[in-house]
Amino acid sequence: MTGGPPEPRNVWVDGRLVPASGPHLSVTDRGFQLGDGIFETLRARGGHATELPEHLLRLRHSADGLDIDLPPGLEERIAAGIRDLLEAEGLAGPDGDASIRITVSRGAIPGRGLLPTVAGIPPTVVIQAWPVTPPPPSHLTEGLHVAASTIRRDPENPLVALKTTSRADYVHARLEARRVGADDAVFLTIDGYLSEATTANVFLVRGDELATPALACAILPGTTRSLVLAWAGRAGLRATEGWLTTRDLAEADEAFLCSSVAGILPITSFDGRPVGTGRPGPVTLRAREAREAFIRDSGDA
Amino acid sequence: MTGGPPEPRNVWVDGRLVPASGPHLSVTDRGFQLGDGIFETLRARGGHATELPEHLLRLRHSADGLDIDLPPGLEERIAAGIRDLLEAEGLAGPDGDASIRITVSRGAIPGRGLLPTVAGIPPTVVIQAWPVTPPPPSHLTEGLHVAASTIRRDPENPLVALKTTSRADYVHARLEARRVGADDAVFLTIDGYLSEATTANVFLVRGDELATPALACAILPGTTRSLVLAWAGRAGLRATEGWLTTRDLAEADEAFLCSSVAGILPITSFDGRPVGTGRPGPVTLRAREAREAFIRDSGDA
Numbered sequence: 252m253t254g255g256p257p258e259p260r261n262v263w264v265d266g267r268l269v270p271a272s273g274p275h276l277s278v279t280d281r282g283f284q285l286g287d288g289i290f291e292t293l294r295a296r297g298g299h300a301t302e303l304p305e306h307l308l309r310l311r312h313s314a315d316g317l318d319i320d321l322p323p324g325l326e327e328r329i330a331a332g333i334r335d336l337l338e339a340e341g342l343a344g345p346d347g348d349a350s351i352r353i354t355v356s357r358g359a360i361p362g363r364g365l366l367p368t369v370a371g372i373p374p375t376v377v378i379q380a381w382p383v384t385p386p387p388p389s390h391l392t393e394g395l396h397v398a399a400s401t402i403r404r405d406p407e408n409p410l411v412a413l414k415t416t417s418r419a420d421y422v423h424a425r426l427e428a429r430r431v432g433a434d435d436a437v438f439l440t441i442d443g444y445l446s447e448a449t450t451a452n453v454f455l456v457r458g459d460e461l462a463t464p465a466l467a468c469a470i471l472p473g474t475t476r477s478l479v480l481a482w483a484g485r486a487g488l489r490a491t492e493g494w495l496t497t498r499d500l501a502e503a504d505e506a507f508l509c510s511s512v513a514g515i516l517p518i519t520s521f522d523g524r525p526v527g528t529g530r531p532g533p534v535t536l537r538a539r540e541a542r543e544a545f546i547r548d549s550g551d552a
Numbered sequence: 553m554t555g556g557p558p559e560p561r562n563v564w565v566d567g568r569l570v571p572a573s574g575p576h577l578s579v580t581d582r583g584f585q586l587g588d589g590i591f592e593t594l595r596a597r598g599g600h601a602t603e604l605p606e607h608l609l610r611l612r613h614s615a616d617g618l619d620i621d622l623p624p625g626l627e628e629r630i631a632a633g634i635r636d637l638l639e640a641e642g643l644a645g646p647d648g649d650a651s652i653r654i655t656v657s658r659g660a661i662p663g664r665g666l667l668p669t670v671a672g673i674p675p676t677v678v679i680q681a682w683p684v685t686p687p688p689p690s691h692l693t694e695g696l697h698v699a700a701s702t703i704r705r706d707p708e709n710p711l712v713a714l715k716t717t718s719r720a721d722y723v724h725a726r727l728e729a730r731r732v733g734a735d736d737a738v739f740l741t742i743d744g745y746l747s748e749a750t751t752a753n754v755f756l757v758r759g760d761e762l763a764t765p766a767l768a769c770a771i772l773p774g775t776t777r778s779l780v781l782a783w784a785g786r787a788g789l790r791a792t793e794g795w796l797t798t799r800d801l802a803e804a805d806e807a808f809l810c811s812s813v814a815g816i817l818p819i820t821s822f823d824g825r826p827v828g829t830g831r832p833g834p835v836t837l838r839a840r841e842a843r844e845a846f847i848r849d850s851g852d853a
Contacts, residue, residue: 262579272578273577273579273580274577275578275579276574276584277573277576278565278577278678282584284591285717286586287719317724318724318727361559363680363682365725365751366730377584379580379664402710403708405706407702409703410703416720417720418585418586418587418588419587419618419711419718420711421586422582422586422618422666423617423710423711424666429667441742449666450665450666
């Protein structure tokens with residue numbers, strides 16, 4: 252771990268700050284047994300969690316989709332937990348810049364099998380926080396190399412737009428991308444349309460058009476995606492959501508990824524071939540700056 | 553929990569028997585964070601784990617598919633762990649009948665993100681054991697009602713035949729089946745062919761043919777499936793593996809599910825309509841008896 256960022260000293264588990272060293276969870280936790288959980292990742296500046304209501308709304312939406320009962324008032328407890336954790340980790344000051352993960356599993360339910368054997372057991376709720384590590388400088392100056400994943404996404408899967416902790420497909424896609432020297436993988440739908448990257452949405456710049464896969468393309472409705480779509484008009488760009496192909500990506504003037512924690516990062520090659528000029532493009536860099544300003548302003552608010 | 557089977561007192565975690573009450577795991581365990589793990593379930597009679605080498609082989613196959621490094625000698629440690637756990641749980645005697653779950657995650661790796669941030673951290677290995685609860689009598693006398701899941705399986709997904717702990721699709725399918733009054737769900741492939749049930753393979757009886765979806769139909773290669781295919785010849789039946797449809801299931805003389813823990817259970821209705829006579833069929837009951845005898849004989853061996 253030498254040279255890496257410091258590891259957290261605390262985590263928040265079911266209402267309490269506890270030492271990060273653990274142990275914290277039962278092996279019977281359905282998050283561990285079955286990936287039977289959901290999560291959100293977000294950013295916090297100056298102790299303020301950016302777009303927390305949007306993330307908590309999406310968390311509840313994911314819970315509903317998996318029939319996980321979230322107790323009433325959980326949102327308020329999570330908001331307080333984030334404040335306590337940022338404070339304990341020294342990330343709540345004016346310069347604090349943190350990434351936060353909220354993980355909720357169906358809970359530690361004894362017995363075996365896919366159906367919960369006992370009713371009334373509360374979900375497990377965990378909050379973790381880390382100092383934000385800036386992206387490697389090359390990600391901004393050179394951009395990201397992305398590769399198409401061999402894993403296809405089914406737009407008709409009822410869980411496809413939920414942020415579940417059943418993430419083996421995504422882990423596999425990232426390992427697969429690394430093997431071919433790529434920084435990230437882009438999923439295609441079973442019909443061959445562009446979907447999303449493993450932790451980010453995809454945007455293409457084509458003239459004055461800012462195009463992104465529609466919600467029907469098996470994507471998570473990213474909060475930063477919404478922000479970029481709203482920004483496009485102010486930046487004199489025409490935002491479109493639709494069905495895009497790998498050819499559209501290969502032939503775009505610029506392309507970028509966006510996510511809550513990493514913000515906006517240029518895509519400069521796809522499956523080994525340059526996208527646009529092969530350098531980060533001007534629209535991408537403007538979008539990145541607008542997003543970072545939004546995060547800073549949230550922290551100041 | 554009143555009326556249910558007794559809960560385990562011990563679990564085996566990373567080489568040691570520990571109290572089942574826990575806690576055992578760090579929140580950073582990638583099994584909890586990302587469903588980044590694999591598992592096997594099997595049965596043990598008289599302290600003897602049935603088909604343990606086959607299950608350990610499939611565990612290693614699943615680990616390879618997810619790039620999880622299993623340390624050398626892990627199989628022997630798991631075999632010893634099963635013996636110790638069955639002994640501690642009072643399930644090792646001549647009448648002991650247990651179901652066992654082996655769960656392996658990529659380990660408690662600090663940091664966030666899909667790519668493991670640190671190399672060299674060992675996987676988390678957990679063994680659990682429960683007394684076998686016989687199926688509800690109605691499952692044998694009336695048979696199971698199964699329903700087609702809305703979740704489709706992609707035969708080209710490189711993880712589709714691995715037993716990963718990213719099981720949200722399966723949990724959802726079971727909850728969905730329960731909502732329509734079914735006992736289990738059957739997945740179809742994206743091309744509309746029969747695949748498998750949530751924890752079992754599917755067989756159809758058509759005259760003297762015993763038909764089951766081919767390995768290419770996005771199924772787990774079940775150890776009991778292999779056993780049934782081998783049994784067919786001895787029972788005067790012609791075993792076939794191929795592409796079957798929901799119509800084939802609806803029109804079969806008999807149908808059944810098979811899995812390591814529950815053995816063979818009749819399917820007597822599909823999407824609300826009777827299969828065959830709507831009663832457990834003679835071939836199904838013979839197959840079940842042959843399988844149970846095999847388990848008893850393994851225990852006696």
